[in-house]
Amino acid sequence: MKKEIKNSDILDLIKDAQQKAKKRQLTTITDKTQLSTEDKFKISLCKFFVQYLNEHKMKPIDLHKQTGIEQSRISEILHYKISKFTIDKLLGWLNVLSLHSPKIREHLLLLEGMISIPMMPVKETKELVKNIRKISDTATQRMYL
Amino acid sequence: MNKQDERGKIYYVNLKIPIVFNGHKVIKVVIELDHINYGLNKKTGILNTKKRTNFSNADIEKFIKLLDGEDLVPERFEKTYSVFYSFIKCPVKGKFENKEFVMIFKIKTNKTEEIHTITLFPNW
Numbered sequence: 001m002k003k004e005i006k007n008s009d010i011l012d013l014i015k016d017a018q019q020k021a022k023k024r025q026l027t028t029i030t031d032k033t034q035l036s037t038e039d040k041f042k043i044s045l046c047k048f049f050v051q052y053l054n055e056h057k058m059k060p061i062d063l064h065k066q067t068g069i070e071q072s073r074i075s076e077i078l079h080y081k082i083s084k085f086t087i088d089k090l091l092g093w094l095n096v097l098s099l100h101s102p103k104i105r106e107h108l109l110l111l112e113g114m115i116s117i118p119m120m121p122v123k124e125t126k127e128l129v130k131n132i133r134k135i136s137d138t139a140t141q142r143m144y145l
Numbered sequence: 146m147n148k149q150d151e152r153g154k155i156y157y158v159n160l161k162i163p164i165v166f167n168g169h170k171v172i173k174v175v176i177e178l179d180h181i182n183y184g185l186n187k188k189t190g191i192l193n194t195k196k197r198t199n200f201s202n203a204d205i206e207k208f209i210k211l212l213d214g215e216d217l218v219p220e221r222f223e224k225t226y227s228v229f230y231s232f233i234k235c236p237v238k239g240k241f242e243n244k245e246f247v248m249i250f251k252i253k254t255n256k257t258e259e260i261h262t263i264t265l266f267p268n269w
Contacts, residue, residue, distance in 0.1 A: 005251075007152065007190045010263060013221070013249055014185070017230040020220070021247050021268050028232040029211045029248075050216040054167055060218070078218045 027079045042082040045090045048104055049077050052097060067096045153179020153192055156202050164213035169257035171212075176205045181265045197267065200237065205262060207236045208248060212260070226253045232268065245269065 005013075020026050032040065053063060060078060064071045076084045077093065098105040120128070156176045163172045181200060183193045211233060219227035233248045235241040249263040 005263070007185055010180075010249075011185055011187060011190060013228060013230075014264065014266070016220070017247050017249055020230060021232065026220075026230050026232050026247065027215075027217055028234070028245075029215060030234045031211070031236075047216045050218050051168070053218050054216070057222070059222075 024081075025075060025079060038087065039082055042085075042087055042090060043080055045087070045094055046077050046080050046082065048094055048107070049074070049097065052101055052104065053078065063097075066100055067093070069093050069096060151192060152177050153183065158202055158206060160206065160209070162210075164210060166212045166260065167216050167252075167257075169252075171209075171258055171260050173259040174206065174209050175259060175261040176202050177261075177263060178202060178205070181205065181262065184264070184266060198241065198265075200265070204237045205265070208233055208246075208265065209260060209262070211236060225255070226251045228263075233265075241267075 017026070032043070035043070049063070052058075053060070058066075060071065060074045063069070063074050073085070073093070077090070094104065094108065098108055119125075154177075156178055158174045158176060160172055160174060163170050165171070178200070179192060182196050182198050184197050185191065186193050217229050217231060220230045221228040228249065228251045230247060230249050233246050235244045235246055245268045246265050247268045248265045251261045251263060253259065253261075
């Protein structure tokens with residue numbers, strides 16, 4: 001079977017990963033069901049940055065050059081180090097990023113709209129959430145077909 | 146094949162329930178099981194002879210399932226694939242449960258429905 005990566009390359013990757021792990025510069029994948037609403041909210045906001053980078057095939061340094069956000073902060077956001085910043089800080093950086101992305105700008109407007117709607121009875125809110133998820137799933141499937 | 150490039154058993158597993166990673170539906174996992182369980186010798190570059198873990202394909206699938214809904218930035222971009230590193234808490238019951246591992250995996254740019262787990266090693 002043809003191998004694209006040789007063992008020597010793997011050892012390089014392991015070395016690189018170990019160095020980053022030592023500095024805690026990797027994302028921690030864990031069960032997120034136990035997280036607080038605040039933390040879940042922060043993670044969702046960090047995802048905008050990650051998705052933006054992946055979509056534009058950019059490196060963190062490019063994002064720093066484009067937005068002026070400190071490199072160390074960008075690394076923390078991209079690795080979901082959510083204890084290092086507050087939601088308002090994150091929203092501030094997201095506003096800066098939105099200047100470069102109409103998609104994010106519109107999404108922030110959607111969030112604003114969602115927050116300002118009056119509180120509804122539980123049943124109606126649940127129905128609304130269900131419908132939003134349905135639309136979101138369809139949009140995701142369409143996007144990656 | 147050169148002994149330095151032997152990595153032991155490699156399995157191709159179809160996920161019963163697909164996951165979504167970086168916005169892509171993943172239905173297949175490539176598991177380098179011997180590489181995961183034995184690791185490579187740093188000096189010789191060949192597989193170690195002593196096991197460091199005793200995971201099965203089903204166990205590795207449990208790790209992969211934790212990636213569902215995640216969005217990560219690749220640590221390395223190569224021409225045809227992206228490489229990801231992450232800390233991952235062991236979801237497998239037993240002596241490693243909740244212990245922190247480092248997982249290295251890659252995704253080919255033209256085959257986003259497949260995750261290739263390169264290795265998984267203890268971070269302690």
